[in-house]
Amino acid sequence: xxxxDAQRMDALTDGVFAIVATLLVLEIKLPDxxxxxxxxxxxxxxxxxxxxxxxxxxxxxTVAIYWLxxxxxxxxxxxxxxxxxxxxxxxxxxxxxxxxxxxxxSEYPTAKIASVVYGAEMMMVAVSxxxxxWYLAFKSGQLHHSIPIATRKSVLRKYLGGPVLYATSVVLAxxxxxxxxxxxxxxxxxxxxxxxxxxxxxx
Numbered sequence: 001x002x003x004x005d006a007q008r009m010d011a012l013t014d015g016v017f018a019i020v021a022t023l024l025v026l027e028i029k030l031p032d033x034x035x036x037x038x039x040x041x042x043x044x045x046x047x048x049x050x051x052x053x054x055x056x057x058x059x060x061x062t063v064a065i066y067w068l069x070x071x072x073x074x075x076x077x078x079x080x081x082x083x084x085x086x087x088x089x090x091x092x093x094x095x096x097x098x099x100x101x102x103x104x105x106s107e108y109p110t111a112k113i114a115s116v117v118y119g120a121e122m123m124m125v126a127v128s129x130x131x132x133x134w135y136l137a138f139k140s141g142q143l144h145h146s147i148p149i150a151t152r153k154s155v156l157r158k159y160l161g162g163p164v165l166y167a168t169s170v171v172l173a174x175x176x177x178x179x180x181x182x183x184x185x186x187x188x189x190x191x192x193x194x195x196x197x198x199x200x201x202x203x
Contacts, residue, residue, distance in 0.1 A: 009080045009088060016092045017067045023099040024059050027106060028052045054185070055106035059098055061188035062122065066095065066129060073133060076199065077142055087135055091128040097121055105181070115173035115180035119166050122184070126162030133159050137199070147199050155199055162187070 029052045070091075080088070101118040108114040137143060137152040169183035 003079055006074075006077055006080050009085060010074050013070060013074070013088065013092060014067075016095060017063060017070075020095055020098055021060060021063050024056050024063070024102055027099060027103045028056050029106075051109040052103075052106035054181075055102045055109075058184045058188055059102040061192070062125075063095065063098060065188055065191050066091075066125065069129065070132075073136060077136065077140075079142070081140060084132070084135060084140060087128070087132045091125070091132055094121065094125040094128050098125065105184075109181065110177055112173050112177050115177040115184075116170055118184065119170035119173060119180055122187075123163055123166035123170065126159075126166055130156070130159040130163060143199065151199060162191075165190075 029049050077084070098121065101114070101121045105114040105118045134156060137156065143152070165183065165187050169180045169187070172179040172183060
């Protein structure tokens with residue numbers, strides 16, 4: 001059973017994820033309905049919020065996936081070592097920054113720099129999340145000894161897919177921001193559709 005220290009760290013982590021998810025929805029712009037607008041003008045106003053809604057959608061999905069993964073990993077943790085605490089805070093640092101590039105790309109969806117910044121930020125979220133898993137699986141000594149090293153390495157390869165995909169999105173931004181945005185939509189969908197990475201005991 002997790003000790004009090006682990007429970008406090010999990011509470012902090014859940015709080016950060018909840019705040020970030022809330023901040024993301026605040027980035028959706030309100031349409032301008034001032035004055036007497038025709039149906040065509042209302043439709044045009046609604047179209048203006050599409051980029052901010054899309055940015056919210058794929059950012060929220062990403063945050064939700066990372067929370068689900070963290071929730072699963074935290075169920076395996078009985079004690080947060082000092083190193084694991086710092087790695088978890090490193091992850092939370094990058095999670096907290098997600099609303100900034102989300103707003104950036106929602107306001108400038110066709111700007112190359114916006115896609116580069118968003119992709120680089122999400123790549124760092126993926127890198128920090130992978131670091132948490134790597135330490136937990138190979139250095140912390142917290143996982144049950146019956147979980148084979150081969151299984152741990154297999155899960156690690158799945159975690160590494162995140163940094164690789166987001167690094168690819170940064171490269172694609174220099175070709176076309178739309179290719180990057182396509183990747184930002186595709187990546188969370190892939191992690192939802194593909195089989196989940198799980199550490200099962202060999203019993």
